[in-house]
Amino acid sequence: MLPTVVIANLAPAGAAARCGQLNIGDQIIAVNGVSLVGLPLSTCQTYIKNSKNQTVVKLCRASLF
Numbered sequence: 001m002l003p004t005v006v007i008a009n010l011a012p013a014g015a016a017a018r019c020g021q022l023n024i025g026d027q028i029i030a031v032n033g034v035s036l037v038g039l040p041l042s043t044c045q046t047y048i049k050n051s052k053n054q055t056v057v058k059l060c061r062a063s064l065f
Helices: 015-019 041-049
Strands: 027-031 057-060
Touching: 027 041
Parallel strands: none
Antiparallel strands: 027 057
């Protein structure tokens, strides 16, 4: 597992839940071409919050079983 953001929950009415492509447990590797690997959580949150309406998210899905 890479040292990056892991989705712990999704707001039911939020954009991530509405898109239907993000799941709890997914790792967010990059947002709009900016790598989040190794960055502090607060920095990652800032990148995510400041993203525009069209956001490209690179995910890493890990199987738990």
